[in-house]
Amino acid sequence: MLDPVDMDIADSDFLNNQFDNGDSSDSDIDNYCMSFTCKNRLFGRQKPLHVVLGAGVSADIILWRNKQISGYIFMGATLTWLLFERTGYNLVVFVCHASLLSLTALFLWSNLGSFIYVSPPEIPETILPQHLFMRTAISLTATYNQALRSFRHVVFGTDIRDFLSVAVVLWVLSVVGRLCSFLSFLYIVFVILMIVPALYDNLEDSVDSFAEKALIAINKQYAVLDEKVIQKLKKSVISSKSRKQQ
Missing domain, CATH: 1.10.287 (Helix Hairpins)
Structure with missing residues (x-):
């Protein structure tokens, strides 16, 4: 029988596509997991890339397994970058113009609704659950503490390789920061995130x-x-x- 920990190693999509006919046995799944983990993977990972990325909607978007949603997100990010970076449109000006347009449209709709026999839409209240903020705060705290531990390991450690690796990464980021704005840097990171994992997956x-x-x-x-x-x-x-x- 396959151990539950080993089940996490197997790619859920692979299992759904390959073993959904009911004819496979546990040994087949074990052989798949063993053949996967025996290979030398990038950065020493032992799980499929889809599982590493969360095995959820975000992983499907990054790996373009839902091409329609991924395409919409990519086009939206590209249009946003072109709007604010290439056309010189300011974020504050954009927010004010969008708010003014929405305010005017809703005001006219509410006052002229009796003539067009269409009632104006209701603006719903947004209620966020408390546990969402708790999970977010816990996750951010864990990430911050992990970053501090990594920083202490590099600063107070004796491994010159780690020190040189961090120094090179920071130097590259400083060079990129001089060549482009912060918005362009975020867009470049987004493009890399949407292209590199998908290419690597193939x-x-x-x-x-x-x-x-x-x-x-x-x-x-x-x-x-x-x-x-x-x-x-x-x-x-x-x-x-x-x-x-x-």
Whole structure:
């Protein structure tokens, strides 16, 4: 029998499509899970990409499994970026104009409704459940604490690789920030989020194989750098400290 933890490893969509005829056994599902987890996946993940992204509506949108909704969201984000970034339309001006247009339309509708025999729409009240804010606050707190733990690990740790990785990422973000505005940066992140996971989902095996080879090459180069540069710097620092103590 398949353990419930292992069931989380299997892609629900795969199981629904492949094992919905009722002829498969638990051993077939176990073999699928085992064959998946035995492969070398990017960043060492052990779950399908759809499961990693939440296995819900958001994952379907990011992976374009619901092409209609994904297309609408992508077009909406693109039009928003073109409206505020390329045409120079200000957000405050847009909100004021939209509010003024809505206010005028509703005012005329409510006063002229008796002539057109159409009653104006009712504006509903929005009621958000309290547990939604609690879950959001707990999730944000956990994410903040995890970021602080990662920061402490890099700052107070001894792994130079982690320090260099974070430094390179921050430097790249600073370069991108100088080249584009914050809205353009958010749009670029959105486009990458909508394109890269979908491409990776379709070319998963090829990308994983290439990434594994690239990681091996990077580790070899880092080993050479560590041997010829980093270790020598450490030895020089230790020797200089010992001389000062003497």
